[in-house]
Amino acid sequence: MTELSGRTFNILSIEHPKLALLFSFLSGAILVFAFAPFSIWPITFVAVTLWLIQLNGKSPSQAFKHGLSFGFGYFAAGISWVHVSIEQFGGMPLIASLLLMLLLCAYLALYPALAAWLSAKLSRDKQVNLYYLPFVWLFSEYLRSIMLTGFPWLSLGYSQIDSPLSTFAPVIGEVGISFIIMILAVAIAQIINQRQQRINSAIIVVSIILIPLFSLFSFVEKTGETTNVALVQGNIKQELRWDKEAEENIINGYIDSSKSLYKHNDLVIWPEAAIPRIEPLAQDYLTEINIQAGEQNSSVITGLINYDPDSRKFFNRLVVLGKKQQDNLSGTYYYGNSNHYNKHHLLPIGEFVPFADLLRPIAPFFNLPMSSFSRGDYVQPNLIANGINLAPLICFEIAFPQQLAANIRSHTDMILTVSNDAWFGASHGPDQHLEIARMRALEFGKPMLRATNNGLTAVIDHQGLITADIPQFTESVLQTQVELVRGTTPFSIWGRYFDKLAMLLFFIYLVRVKFSA
Known part of the structure; x- marks a missing residue:
């Protein structure tokens, strides 16, 4: 120097x-x-x-x-x-x-x-x-x-x-x-x-x-085992996401598109807030999905909004429906079970509004639907779906490697990130978002599942390479095999x-x- x-x-x-x-x-x-x-x-x-x-x-x-x-x-x-x-x-x-x-x-x-x-x-x-x-x-x-x-x-x-x-x-x-x-x-x-x-x-x-x-x-190696996954891209227009009249059609659309997937896939992934109804009021739908997936030896992970009546707090959440472990006889979901993830790193304005009392009256932008979330814990257990351990992140959280590092475990099989990039239209924001996800997969040497509402939905391998994806602005399902790996990158430990x-x-x-x- x-x-x-x-x-x-x-x-x-x-x-x-x-x-x-x-x-x-x-x-x-x-x-x-x-x-x-x-x-x-x-x-x-x-x-x-x-x-x-x-x-x-x-x-x-x-x-x-x-x-x-x-x-x-x-x-x-x-x-x-x-x-x-x-x-x-x-x-x-x-x-x-x-x-x-x-x-x-x-x-x-x-x-x-x-x-x-x-x-x-x-x-x-x-x-x-x-x-x-x-x-x-x-x-x-x-x-x-x-x-x-x-x-x-x-x-x-x-x-x-x-x-x-x-x-x-x-x-x-x-x-x-x-x-x-x-x-x-x-x-x-x-x-x-x-x-x-x-x-x-x-x-x-x-x-x-x-x-x-x-x-x-080479810090990680393939185990020779694969998991069949299906990622559902609903392509719901942003203006309909929280429309009460469209709510039932949106939920039924995801249910109907997934019925044929359970038989051939170990995991079925729906994107962030795919179910536009708070968890306590969505029990009929969640129970139906839980039974359908469990009976066909499959598991569903979906985004939704949870409301805790005791604390009066909202959480941006992921829940697991269907089989938790491969030896389960049926679905294991019930309201209040611990196999869920609450988003920790909230997006300013979009998910919480700083100085809300001052800003909310100024413009509709500061009063967006679902902009009053509470934070989940910084460290949470991996989701377990059909015997697969997944380190979950929701949307913006993928940009914070420290948070992912704190939640990666020796038994973690994959990284899961779900998002709704419909907010950014046909801009280059979603492409940059996917680029960040690819870097996380490479840093941690783990395959990554990325399910989004309208793209870019993709499966990324442990080398940060996209192995399968769906084009933006299409209603489609991505079905593919994910190769599992073993080992730990130095970055995961001290990088x-x-x-x-x-x-x-x-x-x-x-x-x-x-x-x-």
């Missing part, structure tokens, strides 16, 4: 302050093409390197502006789909939805701005030290994942799910890949800046050598602490530099 930063100018470094800020903005904006559905992963290195060239040698205040500009372009292009749910389903005018989306993007841009500012503020000469940036980037991204319940969407590492760098995921995870991206981008930028070319070239060469070395390790360890080592280095000055 070096304290040199220096201002070296080249053809890519723009001197005009406003043009340079615009260049930082555009560098962030083109990052959208690195993520799904475009998935042009080399763009990540191009975009970040171009930004770093503008950032190099800037003062703390200048660095903050460049970080803010880069971050605003990054998120304005990357999460433009947010306004779809606000405008189409939140009852707000287009201009208001765009303003709210841009406000969210401005907030998220503060984190790259913080990283840029710290990389200058912590250096001796108070100019951006690019070698500091990978470490302070980890810090800013960690804050982004926890502040205001966290929004770690579009973290850089997700863009590499199909790149050679994905080989690092089972060891250091997506966060570790983001760290490597920043290190490589710094090395490339410094070579272009004609700074310490031997050291930076060595960093690139070592990284290239490590990729095939890491690919030699989620990688960023904390790196930040600690960097802090120790800073303290050492401070006292040696």
Whole structure:
């Protein structure tokens, strides 16, 4: 690690302050093409390197502006789909939805701005030290994942799910890949800046050598056993999801489409809140499904809403119907049984409204149906369905590897995630959501079942590869065999602490530099 930063100018470094800020903005904006559905992963290195060239040698205040500009372009292009749910389903005018989306993007841009500012503020000469940036980037991204319940969407590492760098995921995870991206981008930028070319070239060469070395390790292996699964994609329009007149047709639609599936499938998966009725009032339907599936040696996992009359709390829940263990003679569901999962990580506005008394009267967007949920426990038992142990997550929770790590067990066979991405229409939000799910499967070395209301429903293997899927906006059933695996990835054990360890080592280095000055 070096304290040199220096201002070296080249053809890519723009001197005009406003043009340079615009260049930082555009560098962030083109990052959208690195993520799904475009998935042009080399763009990540191009975009970040171009930004770093503008950032190099800037003062703390200048660095903050460049970080803010880069971050605003990054998120304005990357999460433009947010306004779809606000405008189409939140009852707000287009201009208001765009303003709210841009406000969210401005907030998220503060984190790259913080990283840029710290990389200058912590250096001796108070100019951006690019070698500091990978470490302070980890810090800013960690804050982004926890502040205001966290929004770690579009973290850089997700863009590499199909790149050679994905080989690092089972060891250091997506966060570790983001760290490597920043290190490589710094090395490339410094070579272009004609700074310490031997050291930076060595960093690139070592990284290239490590990729095939890491690919030699196989932490999990196939057991030779398979499970037959069916994932039902109902394709219910969002405006009908909580329509009382459509409620019975929706439930009967799922029941009818699943009757022929029980005989040939061990598991049948319905998406998030597939049953649009609170659990105590849906007992007739749940009992019917429980008996039908159990009698045919199958199991159903469905999303629904639970209301606890004792605590007067609502929960976004998954329940298991039919057989719990393979030796059960019939269905084992009954109201109040423990074989369920309550969503822990709630989506702000969509599932709970902060400062509700102030915001709900302002606009319909802050009073969406089912936006008053309570949190389930952070750690909950795996669901058991027909002898299969599943670590469950609902919708947004798939973006939080720490939560999944806390709930993966040695006996966990699969990861299950259910969602309703109808909120995001025909945008690239659902594609990014699926990309995140693929990274989780690769990190933990577990096959994943992903059932959604209108797509993208998919089965993902332990290597993060999609083995079967259903197109968006179709009413369909995905039936396939899932290969089970045994073994544990290093990431499952300690990889989620990688960023904390790196930040600690960097802090120790800073303290050492401070006292040696």
